[in-house]
């Protein structure tokens with residue numbers, strides 16, 4: 410069986426401070442987990458600020474190198490990718506969605522040009538007609554259309570629309586895995602559920618796996634199949650979302666659940682709607 414993603418005993422240390430006050434931060438400690446190729450899923454990484462979620466995401470995206478351990482995507486170890494071609498192939502398989510859509514899109518650049526350049530780079534589009542067709546196909550998957558996006562700039566669209574466009578852009582290369590790092594924290598509370606629900610729809614329609622990184626246990630419980638809970642760089646609990654949240658074992662997971670979920674977790678979505 411191939412794995413979409415396999416992390417094996419991954420750790421990351423950062424050294425910070427000056428020459429005489431240097432200290433080591435253990436941002437990620439001995440993290441292992443696997444996402445199987447034949448079972449697309451929404452996999453949540455949950456933890457509070459500083460728990461190591463973004464460092465983990467950056468290592469999976471290849472922008473940080475693990476200090477130890479290995480990461481492989483579809484059976485290929487990503488830590489020793491060399492050529493530009495290999496990098497390009499990897500990027501088409503693993504696509505990111507960032508936290509702040511207003512920062513992800515330059516205010517002076519038309520939004521459609523991000524879609525068009527992704528279509529050229531990853532799908533070999535040669536004409537405007539091809540770029541439009543591939544962009545339209547992806548926008549339709551997120552409930553938008555080229556007519557709503559064509560010629561517009563980021564300030565003319567809402568945070569929710571921009572984040573949907575970011576998802577559409579990430580879908581153009583036909584990735585196997587999407588890494589969404591706090592994708593709804595900058596989006597209006599009333600729109601959050603519709604965006605996170607989109608991840609489940611994409612899992613079912615396209616068979617793409619999604620790593621949903623969040624500090625928000627309620628949305629994670631509501632949309633993910635499996636989750637891991639991180640604290641100080643370590644996984645303190647992992648398993649099927651429902652089983653972990655219905656019966657948390659670690660004191661930290663229990664405290665987190667009590668802090669954010671109503672007594673009846675089936676009603677988690679009500680809390681989310683209230684924001």
Ligand SMILES: Nc1ncnc2c1ncn2[C@@H]1O[C@H](COP(=O)(O)OP(=O)(O)OP(=O)(O)O)[C@@H](O)[C@H]1O
Pocket residue numbers: 423424425434435436456457458459460461462463464465624
């Ligand atoms: N480049 C870096 N240099 C030094 N320390 C870092 C660096 N990046 C992260 N850290 C430290 O590693 C730890 C984990 O940070 P990380 O950003 O991964 O956590 P997080 O769970 O994503 O938090 P947040 O939600 O606030 O981004 C923190 O103590 C952070 O200060």
